Amino acid sequence: MNMLDRRIRFTTSFTGLVFSLFMASGLHAQETSDARQILEQVEDNQRAISDAAFNRIQLSSCRFGLQNNQITCAERARVKALESVSINTGPTKRDTRAISIVLEPAAERGIGMLSYTYDDPTQDNETWLYLSALGQVKRIASGNSDDDSEAASLFGSEFTTEDQDTGKLQDYTINMMGEGTESGRDVWLIETIPNEKRARASRYARTVQYVDKERLVVLRADMYDRSGREIKRLMASRIEQINGVWTPRSLTMMNLVANRLSNMAILEINTGVTIPENFLTPRTLTDVAFREAELQNIRSQVD
DSSP, X not given: OOGGGSOOOOOOOHHHHHHHHHHHHHHHHHHHHHHHHHHHHHHHHHHHHHTTEEEXXXXXXXXXXXXXXXXEESSOOXXXXXXXXXXXXXXXXXXXXXXXXXXXXXXXXXXXXXXXXXXXXXXXXXXXXXXXXXXXXXXXXXXXXXXSSOOOBSTTSSOBHHHHOOOOGGGEEEEEEEEXXXXXXXXXXXXXXXXXXXHHTOSOSEEEEEEETTTOOEEEEEEEOTTSOEEEEEEXXXXXXETTEEXXXXXXXXXXXXXXXXXEEEEEEEOSOOOXXXXXXHHHHHOHHHHHHHHHHXXXXXX
């Protein structure tokens, strides 16, 4: 049974008035500052797990429906097996290079995606997709570029390149909306609204993230379009501690418009792996012999 076939648990005086307004303004500013710091810590944790990492992933997608008030697949899920390699780069190790290669099904073996994520708000993230059947590398929209095209799907799933972006919190207005519970955990509700430039290349007009107070993990994220309609929802589960960092091993993205969902199950997380930087280049997408030789060296460190 694959991961998707399991159920998803889803009067004052004038002086007093001025003082009250001043205090409220100060509190809002403090909450906004705190919200940004929380999201920065969440992203720092993500970077810690992506450095010198080799992961094995199962990516499953299906059309979903409701059965006994539970969300379940309404059809046989399409399942892909992938291997992913990533390193952190840059002077402060806040940039990330990652590549994912499809192993199964056999008809899609060798399809790959390479992404460079930059912390610098002035530098656009970069993503390349290699289609083995065509033997071509295509550069695709990064979600924070000035291109009018939508961000691309990750291997035909409901995850997109925009959903995978990290960093560039400067591109957002960040608001602390309050506190609550999610999956039995105490959470902060933090809203992010893209600035004008980012909004031109984003499908999301706002996102509300439910951040686990203790473990600093996003347990849920609700994405809204410009009309205020929730169009996608991300759910995280199987939260485990990897090298001292709480990490979700299962991510489910629900497309509430198309009634489709995709689950990304991280079957293995291996960190501290020796990965040559030249492996994280477009050559790896097209040079099969080079890619397989380097992957064998990486696999030998964890198998």
